[in-house]
Amino acid sequence: METPITDYDEEIKNCSCSYCGNNCDDITYLLKNKQIVGVRHACRIGASKIINDQDQRLLNPMIRNEEGILEETSWDEALDLTAKLLYNSTRPVLYGWGETSVEAIKKGIKVAELTGSVIDNQSTICHGSTIQAFQNVGHPVMTLGEVKNRADVIIYVGTNPMDDHPRHLSRYTTFPEGFFRKNGREDRTIITLDPKFTNTAKVSDKWIQFNMNEDYLLFNALRILLKGQKIESDEIAGVPITELEELINIMKNAEYGALFFGLGVSQTLAKQKNVDVLIQLIEDLNRYSKWSMLPMRGFFNVSGFNIALTSETGYPYGVDFARGYPRFMVGETTTIDLLNRREPDFFMAISADPGVQFPGYSIQHLTQIPTIQIDTHWGPYTELSDIVLPSTRVGVETEGTAYRMDSIPLFMKKVIDKPENCHSDEWILNELYQRLEMLKSKEEK
Amino acid sequence: MVVLFVKTINLKMIKSSSIALEFDNVLPELLYDKSLEDVKNTIIFHGNKKEAVSDYFDVNITGKSDIPDDCEIIIDGDLSRVKRIGYCMSSGKIVANGDVDFHVGACMSGGTIIVNGNAESYAGREMTGGVLRIKGNVKEFCGSSYAGDWRGMSGGKIIVEGNAGKQLAEYMVGGEIIVKGNCDILAGVHMAGGLISIDGTINQWVGGQMKKGTIIVNGKLEEMLPTFTLQEIVHNPLICGKYYIGKYELYSGDNGVKGVGSLWLKK
Numbered sequence: 001m002e003t004p005i006t007d008y009d010e011e012i013k014n015c016s017c018s019y020c021g022n023n024c025d026d027i028t029y030l031l032k033n034k035q036i037v038g039v040r041h042a043c044r045i046g047a048s049k050i051i052n053d054q055d056q057r058l059l060n061p062m063i064r065n066e067e068g069i070l071e072e073t074s075w076d077e078a079l080d081l082t083a084k085l086l087y088n089s090t091r092p093v094l095y096g097w098g099e100t101s102v103e104a105i106k107k108g109i110k111v112a113e114l115t116g117s118v119i120d121n122q123s124t125i126c127h128g129s130t131i132q133a134f135q136n137v138g139h140p141v142m143t144l145g146e147v148k149n150r151a152d153v154i155i156y157v158g159t160n161p162m163d164d165h166p167r168h169l170s171r172y173t174t175f176p177e178g179f180f181r182k183n184g185r186e187d188r189t190i191i192t193l194d195p196k197f198t199n200t201a202k203v204s205d206k207w208i209q210f211n212m213n214e215d216y217l218l219f220n221a222l223r224i225l226l227k228g229q230k231i232e233s234d235e236i237a238g239v240p241i242t243e244l245e246e247l248i249n250i251m252k253n254a255e256y257g258a259l260f261f262g263l264g265v266s267q268t269l270a271k272q273k274n275v276d277v278l279i280q281l282i283e284d285l286n287r288y289s290k291w292s293m294l295p296m297r298g299f300f301n302v303s304g305f306n307i308a309l310t311s312e313t314g315y316p317y318g319v320d321f322a323r324g325y326p327r328f329m330v331g332e333t334t335t336i337d338l339l340n341r342r343e344p345d346f347f348m349a350i351s352a353d354p355g356v357q358f359p360g361y362s363i364q365h366l367t368q369i370p371t372i373q374i375d376t377h378w379g380p381y382t383e384l385s386d387i388v389l390p391s392t393r394v395g396v397e398t399e400g401t402a403y404r405m406d407s408i409p410l411f412m413k414k415v416i417d418k419p420e421n422c423h424s425d426e427w428i429l430n431e432l433y434q435r436l437e438m439l440k441s442k443e444e445k
Numbered sequence: 446m447v448v449l450f451v452k453t454i455n456l457k458m459i460k461s462s463s464i465a466l467e468f469d470n471v472l473p474e475l476l477y478d479k480s481l482e483d484v485k486n487t488i489i490f491h492g493n494k495k496e497a498v499s500d501y502f503d504v505n506i507t508g509k510s511d512i513p514d515d516c517e518i519i520i521d522g523d524l525s526r527v528k529r530i531g532y533c534m535s536s537g538k539i540v541a542n543g544d545v546d547f548h549v550g551a552c553m554s555g556g557t558i559i560v561n562g563n564a565e566s567y568a569g570r571e572m573t574g575g576v577l578r579i580k581g582n583v584k585e586f587c588g589s590s591y592a593g594d595w596r597g598m599s600g601g602k603i604i605v606e607g608n609a610g611k612q613l614a615e616y617m618v619g620g621e622i623i624v625k626g627n628c629d630i631l632a633g634v635h636m637a638g639g640l641i642s643i644d645g646t647i648n649q650w651v652g653g654q655m656k657k658g659t660i661i662v663n664g665k666l667e668e669m670l671p672t673f674t675l676q677e678i679v680h681n682p683l684i685c686g687k688y689y690i691g692k693y694e695l696y697s698g699d700n701g702v703k704g705v706g707s708l709w710l711k712k
Binding site: 089090091092115116117132133136216217220221223224227231232233236265269270273277280285315321322323328329330331332341342343345 | 465467490491492493494526547567585592593595631634653654668699701
């Protein structure tokens with residue numbers, strides 16, 4: 001058993017965690033000699049990310065030499081070379097942004113616009129289809145605070161927060177006492193719809209197993225049953241009609257229902273259309289009761305990127321500035337598709353690791369073109385990168401703004417000083433922008 | 446009827462690129478009265494750079510025309526990285542001899558485009574008129590809307606002689622699409638008008654969330670949505686002015702969106 005940490009000299013309360021879309025803002029950091037020695041209230045994954053900070057930390061800018069080895073260099077040299085490569089490229093892609101601040105993202109959008117780049121984030125491989133559905137159909141929104149205080153029926157579809165967003169149940173949906181849910185867990189009914197018996201299904205009151213890739217069919221059937229119409233078949237998507245009728249009854253009779261869904265919905269066969277029809281189901285349910293829905297967003301500011309980019313360009317991700325104005329088409333201006341088509345001739349990842357997130361065929365192309373990394377830690381993408389620019393951690397070494405999964409902006413405090421030769425993403429992108437502007441004005445002269 | 450084109454512009458690819466070229470400036474209505482030199486210097490977009498047609502194509506012109514309708518553009522070579530062929534085209538003719546990239550015939554309002562090969566996604570997107578004939582297969586979102594919009598193809602005709610990919614005619618509001626081969630999932634999803642005719646096998650969930658319009662499946666349908674109701678069985682039905690030979694079941698839907706679309710299935 002781990003022993004509690006008692007050897008600390010400073011306690012900083014109400015900090016935000018920089019791991020998942022829960023953005024838990026009740027974290028306490030324990031400091032000794034201005035270094036983090038412990039953390040309270042965070043989940044195991046969040047705590048591990050905070051405490052194991054020094055593990056594989058990038059501390060100096062590096063450029064890969066002719067022998068293929070990353071060599072430490074000065075900031076000026078690394079930034080000048082990055083600016084030159086980016087400025088001279090024809091199809092640059094700036095990817096990542098899920099783990100940095102909105103302030104840095106806004107600088108990144110300026111860089112993309114100046115250089116005619118494609119700017120994209122992790123939505124392209126997760127909830128991109130969800131955001132498209134929200135733009136097409138609408139979105140019955142809620143905040144996690146509302147869920148905690150009001151919801152008596154919680155449904156998780158195609159998501160497993162017990163493993164991915166560990167404090168989601170304990171902080172917002174299942175276990176906490178709410179204003180109208182004084183008895184916490186006892187006042188709530190938890191249902192999981194998932195092809196797999198996940199850890200979330202294990203703590204739920206009811207688990208409904210349905211056939212993989214038949215989400216679209218299932219949600220359509222639920223809409224029909226909600227309207228009181230008959231379905232001729234005995235089962236839909238592997239679920240007996242009687243079980244679906246029972247589910248619809250629970251949903252209709254809820255005082256306040258909250259539905260959360262994950263990549264099990266947005267990335268299975270019908271993708272955006274799964275979410276389309278799920279939104280319509282929630283809309284239909286509002287004739288009987290109050291119902292809302294939220295996607296389970298992954299990185300702590302993946303939602304912030306979508307919000308910032310939509311505010312600046314009208315499109316949520318995969319925005320192409322090649323023609324000087326924003327364009328967006330799924331499959332055409334989205335990162336994986338561009339890499340699979342072998343189009344990019346420059347790739348910069350900002351607070352993201354494509355080496356972990358991308359399919360092998362896409363990564364193959366990254367070995368053929370100039371690749372830049374702006375990040376805090378060594379990872380598989382560092383091994384692919386030609387230039388490495390070490391940055392700082394938002395919510396720990398740099399303050400900044402991030403959007404929680406329910407689109408609530410949260411200010412993230414600075415807790416400790418940054419390593420001497422690291423700079424914030426915002427600073428790095430600002431320096432890069434200034435160099436690019438100089439190159440542009442030189443060319444215009 | 447055989448139409449004789451007075452002016453023919455031949456573009457033969459001499460250099461290809463993995464970065465797509467954008468061809469929205471290469472249209473009969475923009476080039477019908479241009480000299481050889483002007484055509485060679487026409488701007489095409491290559492990533493974030495502007496380049497000339499002659500950087501990638503050999504250009505030849507025969508004949509003269511006074512109106513765009515008399516102008517034909519023939520493009521030869523590996524066009525799999527040439528996007529937006531015939532984008533916003535209103536008259537004349539384009540023949541692409543090879544596989545073409547995204548958005549062929551997107552937003553076109555008139556004229557004819559013939560693709561002697563396969564087409565990438567978004568072919569005929571938001572088309573309002575004209576004819577787009579694809580001799581090979583077409584990928585996803587043929588005849589659909591722009592991302593985030595809910596108005597797809599509203600007029601004209603698309604003929605696909607091969608197979609069609611996912612979400613054919615998404616948000617279609619008018620016009621006609623004929624697919625002679627098979628079709629992937631969700632054909633006619635969110636459809637609000639127009640006609641789709643599919644000769645081959647269609648995968649799951651045709652007509653999901655459709656409000657109006659007509660879909661005819663002459664081949665086999667693998668999985669039907671529970672939100673459609675059988676109305677009647679008709680022999681040799683007359684659908685949109687044309688007789689279809691055989692026994693057809695007429696379904697209406699999508700009931701989930703109070704749709705009154707017609708789905709005809711050949712039995």
